[in-house]
Amino acid sequence: MQRLPASLLFTICVLVWSTTWYAITFQLGGSTPEFGVALRFMLAGACVLAWRAARGETLRFGRRAHLWFALQGVFLYGVSYICVYHAERYLPSGVVAVGYSASPLAGGIGAAWFFGTPLTRRFILGGVLGLAGVALIFWPEFGKTHVGGQTALGVVFTAGSVFLSTIGSLLASRNGERGLTMWPSLGFGMLYGGAAVLLIALVSGQSLVWPSAASWWVALLYLALAGSVLSFACYLTLLERLGAGPAGTIGVMTPILALAVSTLFEGYRPDALAGVGVLLAVAGNVLILRKSAPVRAAARAAE
Incomplete structure (x- = not known):
């Protein structure tokens, strides 16, 4: 990775993360969302740890460190993604992706609350613009659903995922400040997060059906x-190369492209109100990122 130009690294992040939202839709049939989340992050965590072990990085940590890895993982890669998968049962994937435009504001408020990080006027203005943009994008969706309050459920799940992932991001920030390096935190966190989701599925009495569709496994x-x-x-x-501000622009571009993917493959048709919302959401995040947000929203633009 160190030899690749920054432009290519940026392109990979935006292209992959903007399409993961749509890829999730292939895992919403054939099994429960919880089963898809569990397998995804247990597999990813195992791959990360195997890769770092092959590079000679130590993976031995005490019980206390593993407790913090688990807390980070349960929120950042576990319960928050349960909400993401359920949100996409009721809303186009690109709309859910745009909902994550509220993550920088939520992270900044959380950092101010827990770590005493000051909130600048620019940050607050950017957050207000971003929230206004997200609201405008979601608003037309309410007019499309007349039975069962499906849009409302999608909004609730999206808001829940942002809230839970923000807690996970704050825990990740805490772990970094306490000397727990990023890759072990990521690998163990994903393992623990996936295992927690599997436990939730079992305790709630869900049947762990192995999907038969090839598309489900390709998406996984x-x-x-x-x-x-x-x-x-x-x-x-x-x-590492550019800092949090420039790298954070990935979070601005990803929802825009995710909406384009929804338009192409899910039949999403944004109206003028949603278009204004996109512009406001982008402008808000640009304002926030001009001075790096207090907490890096560890890409939860992923999914």
Whole structure:
């Protein structure tokens, strides 16, 4: 990764992460969303740890470190993704992706609350614009659903995923400040997050049916290997080279392309109101990222 130009690393992150939202839709049939989340992150976590072990990185940590790895993973790669998968049962994948435009604001508020990080006027203005943009994008969806409140459920799940992933991002920030390096935190966190989701599925009495559709398994491999391992490797390399601000622009571009993917493959048809919402969401995140957000939203633009 170190030899690849920054432009290529950026392109890989945007292209892969913007398409993972649509790839998730292939895992919404044939089995429960929880089973897809569990297998995705257990596979991704195992690959990350095997890769780092092959590079000679130590993977021995005490019980306390593993407790923090688990807390990070349960929120950032576990319960938050349960909400993402369920949200996409009711909303186009690109709309859910745009919902994550609220993540920088949520992360900044959380950092101010827990770590005392000051919030600048630019950050607050950017957050307000971003939220207004997300609201405009979601609003037309309410007019398309008349039975069962499906859109409302999708919005609730999207909001829940942003909230839960923000807690995970704060825990990841805490782990980094305490000397727990990124790759072991990522690998163990994904393993623990996936295992927690599997446990939730078993306790709730869900049947763990092995899907028969080839598309389900292709999506699983894409989400685990490309969406979780490859993209994080590119993103973290960019983070080291350029810093959080420039690398964070990935989070601006990803929802836009995710909406384009939904338009092409899911029949999503944004109206003028949604178009204005996209512009506001982008402008808000640009304002936030001009001075790096206090907490890096570890790509939860993934999925």
